[in-house]
Amino acid sequence: MTDYFTVFGLPRKLGVDGEALQRRFYELSREHHPDFHQGAGAERQAEVLGQSALVNRAYRALREPLSRVEYLIALEEGREVREGATDKPKAPRELLEEMLEVQEALEEAKAEGLGGEAGARLREERRRLEERYAAEAASVVVRAPDWDRLVDEGGDRRPLLEWFKQRLATRAYLRTVIDDLSDALGEREDQHVSHRRH
Amino acid sequence: MSHIVGIDLGTTNSLVAHVEGGIPRVIPDAEGRALLPSIVAWTGNGVVVGEAARRQLARNAARTVYSVKRLMGRGYEDVKDELSRLPFDVTPQAEVVSIRIGDRAVTPPEVSAHVLRALKQRAEVHFGEPVEQAVITVPAYFNDAQRQATKDAGRIAGLEVLRIVNEPTAAALAYGLQKLSQGIIAVYDLGGGTFDISILRVKDGVFEVLATNGNTHLGGDDFDRAMVDWILADIRGRHHADLSGDAEALQEIRLGAEAAKCRLSFDERTVLTIPFEGFTYHRDIARADIEALVEPLVAATLGPCRQALADAALRADQVDEVVLVGGSTRMPLVQRRVEELFGRTPHSRMNPDEVVALGAAVQAQILAGGITDMLLLDVTPLSLGIETLGGIVSVLIARNTTIPTLAKEYFTTSVDGQTTVDMHVLQGERELSKDNRSLARFDLAGIDPMPGGMPKIEVTFLIDANGILQVQARELRTGKAASIEVKPTYGLTEDQVEQMVEDSFTYAEADVEARLLIETQTEADTVLNHVERALRQARDIVGAEELAAIETARTALRTARAGTDRDQIRELTTALNQVTAPLADRLMETAIKDAVTSKRADRLLENS
Numbered sequence: 001m002t003d004y005f006t007v008f009g010l011p012r013k014l015g016v017d018g019e020a021l022q023r024r025f026y027e028l029s030r031e032h033h034p035d036f037h038q039g040a041g042a043e044r045q046a047e048v049l050g051q052s053a054l055v056n057r058a059y060r061a062l063r064e065p066l067s068r069v070e071y072l073i074a075l076e077e078g079r080e081v082r083e084g085a086t087d088k089p090k091a092p093r094e095l096l097e098e099m100l101e102v103q104e105a106l107e108e109a110k111a112e113g114l115g116g117e118a119g120a121r122l123r124e125e126r127r128r129l130e131e132r133y134a135a136e137a138a139s140v141v142v143r144a145p146d147w148d149r150l151v152d153e154g155g156d157r158r159p160l161l162e163w164f165k166q167r168l169a170t171r172a173y174l175r176t177v178i179d180d181l182s183d184a185l186g187e188r189e190d191q192h193v194s195h196r197r198h
Numbered sequence: 199m200s201h202i203v204g205i206d207l208g209t210t211n212s213l214v215a216h217v218e219g220g221i222p223r224v225i226p227d228a229e230g231r232a233l234l235p236s237i238v239a240w241t242g243n244g245v246v247v248g249e250a251a252r253r254q255l256a257r258n259a260a261r262t263v264y265s266v267k268r269l270m271g272r273g274y275e276d277v278k279d280e281l282s283r284l285p286f287d288v289t290p291q292a293e294v295v296s297i298r299i300g301d302r303a304v305t306p307p308e309v310s311a312h313v314l315r316a317l318k319q320r321a322e323v324h325f326g327e328p329v330e331q332a333v334i335t336v337p338a339y340f341n342d343a344q345r346q347a348t349k350d351a352g353r354i355a356g357l358e359v360l361r362i363v364n365e366p367t368a369a370a371l372a373y374g375l376q377k378l379s380q381g382i383i384a385v386y387d388l389g390g391g392t393f394d395i396s397i398l399r400v401k402d403g404v405f406e407v408l409a410t411n412g413n414t415h416l417g418g419d420d421f422d423r424a425m426v427d428w429i430l431a432d433i434r435g436r437h438h439a440d441l442s443g444d445a446e447a448l449q450e451i452r453l454g455a456e457a458a459k460c461r462l463s464f465d466e467r468t469v470l471t472i473p474f475e476g477f478t479y480h481r482d483i484a485r486a487d488i489e490a491l492v493e494p495l496v497a498a499t500l501g502p503c504r505q506a507l508a509d510a511a512l513r514a515d516q517v518d519e520v521v522l523v524g525g526s527t528r529m530p531l532v533q534r535r536v537e538e539l540f541g542r543t544p545h546s547r548m549n550p551d552e553v554v555a556l557g558a559a560v561q562a563q564i565l566a567g568g569i570t571d572m573l574l575l576d577v578t579p580l581s582l583g584i585e586t587l588g589g590i591v592s593v594l595i596a597r598n599t600t601i602p603t604l605a606k607e608y609f610t611t612s613v614d615g616q617t618t619v620d621m622h623v624l625q626g627e628r629e630l631s632k633d634n635r636s637l638a639r640f641d642l643a644g645i646d647p648m649p650g651g652m653p654k655i656e657v658t659f660l661i662d663a664n665g666i667l668q669v670q671a672r673e674l675r676t677g678k679a680a681s682i683e684v685k686p687t688y689g690l691t692e693d694q695v696e697q698m699v700e701d702s703f704t705y706a707e708a709d710v711e712a713r714l715l716i717e718t719q720t721e722a723d724t725v726l727n728h729v730e731r732a733l734r735q736a737r738d739i740v741g742a743e744e745l746a747a748i749e750t751a752r753t754a755l756r757t758a759r760a761g762t763d764r765d766q767i768r769e770l771t772t773a774l775n776q777v778t779a780p781l782a783d784r785l786m787e788t789a790i791k792d793a794v795t796s797k798r799a800d801r802l803l804e805n806s
Contacts, residue, residue, distance in 0.1 A: 026404050030573050034602065034663045038360065038565045049602050053660060056575075056600040 004058035004071060012075070013151055014068055014144035025059045065141045069164055072147075076161055092170045098132075101125065102177060106184060114185060126181040129174055136171035140164055202331045202360060202566050203321050204558025206368075207310060207348065209267040209391030209417060210525065212236045213555035214317040217563040222372060222556040225324045228714070232552060234320070237264045238312040240299045243716045243723075247316040250717040253724045256449040259285035261299050265419055268391045269295055269306040270351075271344030273688045283423060285445040293688055307351040307690065308698055314355035332357045333562040335554050337392040338364035339412030339579045341625050342637050342667050343688040349666070350690055354698045360565050362664040365389070366396035367576050368557025369523040370405055372548060374572065375560050381518030382408075384506075386536050386544065387554075388499060389524035391417040395503045397510040397517070406575045409509035409598045411502035416495065418459075418526040424491045425455035429470075429481070437477050447474060458483055463528040471786070489531045496535050503539055509598050520544035525551055575600050578661050585622040585631040594659055597627065604660040615647040619655065623667070636687040642671050644678075715764050722759045722771045726752065729778050736785055744781065751777045 005012050008024050030036065032051040037044060061071040105125050109118040143160070150157045204222070206213045211233040215224045224232045231249070239251035239262040246254070254262040263286050269277055274290045281288050287298040296303040314334075321329045334357075336348050345362050352359035363371075366385035373383075380400055387394040394412035398405055429451050430442050441447040454472045461468040462485045472479045507514060520536060522544045527533065536544045548556070563569045577598045583591040584607065594605035609619050619642040626634030645653050654674040661667055672679045690698070729752060733740070740748075755770040 026402075026573065029404075029575060033573060033575075035361075035561075035564050035574065036567075036570070039567065049660070049662060050604070052663075053602040053604040056603050060599060060603075 002054060002058075003075065004061050005075075007054060007058040008062065010062075011151070012072070013148040014065070014072065015148050016062060016068065018063065021059070021062060025055065025063075028055045065144060066137055069140050069144065070168060073161060073165055073168070076157075092166065092173060095170065095173065098129070099177070102129075102181070106181075109184065119185065122181060122185055126178055126185070129178050129181070133171055133174040133178060136167050136174065140167045200327070200331065201321070201325055201329050202333065202562040203317075203329055204368075204555055204560070204562045205314065205317055205332050205334045206365070206555035206558055207267065207313065207334055207336075207351070208236055208554075209265050209389055209419060210236060211390070211551065212313050212317060213552060214321050215552075215555040215559035216321070217559050217568065222375065222559040222563075224552050224555055225321050227320050228323070234313065234316060235264075236267065236310075236313050237262060238266075238309050239263070241716075241720055243720055245312055246717050246720050247312050248717070250720045250724075253721070255453065256446050257724075257727075259445040259449050260287060262286070263297055263299075263304075263309050265391055266297075266306045266309040268415065268419070269297075270310065271341065271347035271688055272306075276688075285449065294690060305690065305698075307347050307695075308354055310348070310351035311354035311698075314351055314357060318355060318357060330356070330358055331360050331562075333361045333363055333558045333565065334359055335363050335365045335368050335558045337387075337389075337412060337414050338366050338394040338396050338410040339392070339414050340364075340665075341414075341580055341635050342665070343635070344414065345664060345666050346689050349664070350695050350698075353695055356699075361561060362666065363558055363561045363574075364394070364396065364407075364410065364576055364579075364665070365554045365557075366394045366410070366523060367398070367405065367407055367574065368555075368561060369521060369548075369553045370396070370398050370400065370557070371560040371572065371574065372553045372557035373521060374400055374403075374405055375569075376548075382512065382516055384503075384517045384520045384540060385523055386499075386503070386520060386527065387412075387523040388526040388532060389417050390526070391415070391419050393417060393499050393502065395499070395506045397506050397512065403571045404573045404575065406600075407577045407598075408512070409506045410577055410579050411506040411509070412579070413498065413502060416498060417524075418456075420495050421459060421488075421492045421526065421529075422452055422456050424495065425459060425488060426451050428487075428491055429455060429479070432481060433479055437479065439474070439477070441474070450474075459488060460528070462488055463530060485530070492529075492531065496529075496532055499532075500535060500539055503536075514540045517542070522546040523550050523553055576663070576665070577601060578603065578665050580625045580635075581627055582637075582659060582661065582667065583624050583631075583634070585624060589631050591624055591626075591629060591631050591634055595661060599661075601661050601665060602663050604658055607657050607659065609642065609655045609657060611645065611648070611650050611653050613650045616650060617645045617647055618643045619645065621657070623659070623669070637667065638687055640669060640671075645673060646676060646678075648675075715762060715767075718764045718767045718771070719759055722755055722767050725771050725774055726755060726759070729774060732778065732781060732785055736781060739784055740781060747777050748774075748781070 003012070008021060010016065029052070032048050032055055034045065034049055034052060037048045040048070060067070062068050102125050105118065105121045109122050112118040114122070147157065147160055150160060201216060204215045213224050213232055213234065215222055226232050227234065234248045235252045237248065237251040237255065239246050239254035239258055241254060241258060241261070251262055255264065268280070269288070272295060273293055274295055277288070277295060278290070289296045289298055289303060294305055296305045297309065318329055332352060334348055334352055336345055340348070348362060349359045366387045369385050369387065370383055383398045383400055385394070385396045385398065392412065392414045393416040394410065396410040397408045399408055426448065433439055433441055441451070450472050454470050458468050458470045462483065465485070467482060467484050470479070470481045470483055517540055520540045520542055522533070522536070523546070527546060527550055533544060560569065560572070561574065564572055564574070578595060578601050579597060581593050581597045582595040583593040586592045594607060595603055609621065611619060621640050621642070622631065623637045623640065624631050624634040625637050628634050642655055642657070645655065652675070655671055656674050657669065657671045659667060659669055729748065733748070751770070751774040755767070755774050758766045758770050
């Protein structure tokens with residue numbers, strides 16, 4: 001599989017200059033976009049189509065700090081990168097206590113309806129989970145420079161990679177719980193597939 | 199070098215444009231009109247398109263097809279709710295709907311092909327040489343099947359469709375070419391039948407679409423419908439007449455409503471007068487009346503705008519410019535709601551009816567290599583996924599991903615010796631496959647018999663620059679390309695399109711001249727009919743001298759109409775129109791007077 005970092009001529013590091021990346025993306029697009037190869041033969045056209053698709057995928061994976069970490073994990077583990085995980089994320093142990101509370105609040109709401117205290121409690125639970133959700137993302141981004149240092153110094157990167165994975169798994173799980181709460185509150189307008197919410 | 203034209207294939211009107219001397223221009227018809235009404239009528243004289251077909255709307259309702267764009271790439275289930283509103287007969291087929299015209303069944307791409315052919319001919323007359331390649335625009339929120347149907351229409355019309363471009367993006371290109379826009383641009387495009395919102399970053403000649411959203415079943419047509427229902431109820435109340443089953447009357451009301459709606463974009467009040475058999479409907483309408491009617495429809499465009507902003511990770515106040523595209527954005531209510539949402543005054547410095555076609559011409563020029571400093575990066579509007587166990591969608595390509603793009607997925611067999619695997623590809627944002635749009639079912643065939651779970655089949659889903667899906671598969675152990683049989687859920691098969699391309703040569707009038715003659719003759723027939731009707735109603739208000747003049751003009755036109763001299767027919771049609779104009783005015787006045795005097799006194803008091 002083609003390494004998206006090498007598409008942009010970058011080392012496998014998390015510190016990426018966003019503006020430089022965008023400039024390079026535009027340059028590569030001007031080179032490979034099918035618009036500029038309309039007169040070429042069928043074989044060449046198929047080739048630029050593939051290159052153009054690769055550049056677009058690579059840019060999408062690397063442009064955000066968080067998606068960059070997600071991509072890095074997949075790359076280090078030698079997995080194919082997929083936009084969405086098919087399986088529902090499993091509940092991480094550390095969230096057990098929170099989940100029990102949420103469960104309680106949901107039961108309460110079921111018995112009493114959403115109007116009164118139970119509804120308010122559900123909303124409060126959701127607000128707390130959303131904070132936690134944002135915090136998980138922030139914690140990953142904050143530690144990105146540690147990764148780059150390990151790359152430079154040649155240290156053992158596996159523990160940090162594992163830690164990144166844990167954080168992202170927790171975050172993904174939080175998302176599904178927040179969505180479920182919104183459903184219970186009858187507030188979710190459309191059923192967008194949950195993994196696409198960053 | 200041959201010309202590549204840009205075509206805006208609209209719900210209500212269509213246009214063709216090209217770049218000349220670095221400037222995109224719309225190519226007008228012989229009468230200087232830029233807009234071609236997207237209406238096709240099957241008449242005794244043959245197929246007519248545009249203005250001539252529009253005149254058939256009321257008289258020949260069952261054989262006059264309009265707003266066919268709303269049926270493109272759609273199944274019966276999608277459109278059954280609105281079929282009762284259409285005067286033509288749509289066959290309830292599960293997959294591709296078709297329209298019954300006499301003893302023929304015509305699919306939406308074939309109807310659109312007639313419109314495209316008329317535009318192609320218009321361009322050929324302009325250039326004096328054949329035109330074979332085009333860029334055609336579609337609503338950004340069109341799904342794969344709707345895009346494919348548009349491409350098919352082009353092929354049936356004898357055009358190689360080099361690119362399908364999203365309408366709001368095309369508009370941005372037209373603005374961009376004139377260096378009118380830089381920064382974050384929101385293009386709000388509300389047309390006759392569809393709504394799109396696109397958010398772009400425009401910088402140094404790069405047009406990067408960040409997010410798009412919309413509704414392919416929301417536009418001026420729906421405004422007209424709301425008005426028609428309101429007028430029908432009003433007629434029921436005031437004249438005790440139920441016209442809801444009268445196809446001809448419905449068309450008259452629809453056309454009247456549409457015209458009144460357009461006037462009310464500029465005037466605070468307008469008068470709607472429609473003569474029917476036995477009575478004349480006469481009604482004073484205020485802008486506020488129709489605003490109350492269409493308010494919920496306009497409000498329905500705001501959700502997609504918010505979603506697009508969220509997907510682009512932007513707040514409304516980060517948008518530098520809001521551009522209005524599409525005829526329906528002339529409505530002051532639309533402008534107010536857009537302004538409230540974005541917190542800035544939207545503009546339409548370029549003609550909102552023409553800007554999309556101009557942008558298509560710019561894209562055509564880019565493809566021709568004539569413009570090299572502009573780069574367009576568009577996105578796919580809908581997520582693409584495959585059905586997995588339990589009917590759940592597994593997303594392969596998320597919405598708003600820059601195209602071209604690809605995703606790979608691996609399949610295997612579940613039982614020993616299995617040689618085929620089927621998969622179901624879907625488009626949409628919902629979790630369950632049944633709630634999404636089914637694009638196609640694929641059969642991977644020719645897998646070598648192996649124990650279950652052994653084969654590893656790599657399937658590549660590629661969305662090209664047109665936003666259209668291509669699928670390839672190969673078995674990784676043997677390296678053999680697996681054959682894929684595609685069964686499009688809503689769409690024509692390759693064979694069907696081929697057949698239609700062939701048919702179009704057989705059925706179509708071979709040359710431009712023949713078609714133009716038919717249109718001119720049809721126009722003459724319409725005027726002759728009108729005059730005959732007017733004379734029947736107005737024998738007593740026509741002077742002898744006037745009558746003689748009218749009869750002379752009528753006879754002259756009838757004689758010319760039987761021949762083939764197009765210019766002569768057109769001149770005499772105009773002459774007859776002119777000589778009868780004062781009579782038409784007087785008839786209108788009497789109709790209004792009758793309407794007023796027949797009003798009951800109490801209602802008059804009530805209204806005054």
